[in-house]
Amino acid sequence: MVGEIDNSTVAKAYARWAPVYDVVFGKVFERGRKSSIAAAERIGGRILDVGIGTGISLMDFARSNCLVGVDYSEAMLRKAHERVREHKLDHVAALAVMDAQRLGFADGYFDVVVAQYVITAVPDPERTLDDFIRVLKPGGELILVNHIGAESGPRRAFELAFAPLARRLGWRPEFPWERLTNWAAKHGGVTLTERRPMPPMGHFSLIRFRKS
Numbered sequence: 001m002v003g004e005i006d007n008s009t010v011a012k013a014y015a016r017w018a019p020v021y022d023v024v025f026g027k028v029f030e031r032g033r034k035s036s037i038a039a040a041e042r043i044g045g046r047i048l049d050v051g052i053g054t055g056i057s058l059m060d061f062a063r064s065n066c067l068v069g070v071d072y073s074e075a076m077l078r079k080a081h082e083r084v085r086e087h088k089l090d091h092v093a094a095l096a097v098m099d100a101q102r103l104g105f106a107d108g109y110f111d112v113v114v115a116q117y118v119i120t121a122v123p124d125p126e127r128t129l130d131d132f133i134r135v136l137k138p139g140g141e142l143i144l145v146n147h148i149g150a151e152s153g154p155r156r157a158f159e160l161a162f163a164p165l166a167r168r169l170g171w172r173p174e175f176p177w178e179r180l181t182n183w184a185a186k187h188g189g190v191t192l193t194e195r196r197p198m199p200p201m202g203h204f205s206l207i208r209f210r211k212s
Helices: 007-017 021-025 030-041 056-060 074-087 125-134 153-169 177-187
Strands: 046-050 066-071 092-097 110-116 136-147 190-198 204-211
Touching (some): 030 136, 030 190, 066 074, 074 092, 125 136, 125 177, 136 190, 177 190, 177 204
Parallel strands (some): 046 110, 110 136
Antiparallel strands (some): 136 204, 190 204
C-alpha cells in the first residue's frame, strides 16, 4: 500500500546503515548482486543501477558498460563516490542523488535498469516500477533482486509480526509476489521473462521484465 514507508524514514535508515552496510550485507547479498549484474551484461550498453548505495556493485560490472548509479541516500552515495575515485572506475558515467519514483532521465534512455533490494524500500513500488519502465528502451530489460514475502505458514506469520519494526529500518519484509504480477498486468507493455530464487534460503528472487 502507498504510504507504508516514506522517503524521510528511508533516508534516515540508510544514513545509519551507510558506515557498516558493506560489512553487514556485502556477503549476504553477493549472489543476488552478481546474478543481476550477469543478467544485465547479457544485454549491456547503457545501464542504470537504482539504489546503488555504497557502490559495492560497481566493482563487478565490466568496464565495457556505461553505468549510471542513483540513490536516495546522500550518505550511501558518498561511499560510492569514494569507491569510484579509489578504484578509478571510469566506466561509471555518473552518480546522483535521486528519488527512484521520479527518475530525472528521458524516456527510453537506458538499455537496462537494475534495482537490487529496492522495491520493498520505496513508498510507492508500482509508481517506481512505472518509472523504471519509462526510462527503458523498447526491448530493454528491468532486472530486480527482491525479497518476496511468504504466502502462508510460519515465515508469513513472522514477516507480518516483524513488519512494523522493518519499516523503521527502511523496508517491507512481507512484500507479496502478487503485487508484482498485478502491476505487470495493469501496466501492459512488459513481459515477465524470469523469476529465479536467490539466497539466503531462497527468500529472495531475481526477476526480469522485458519492455515491449
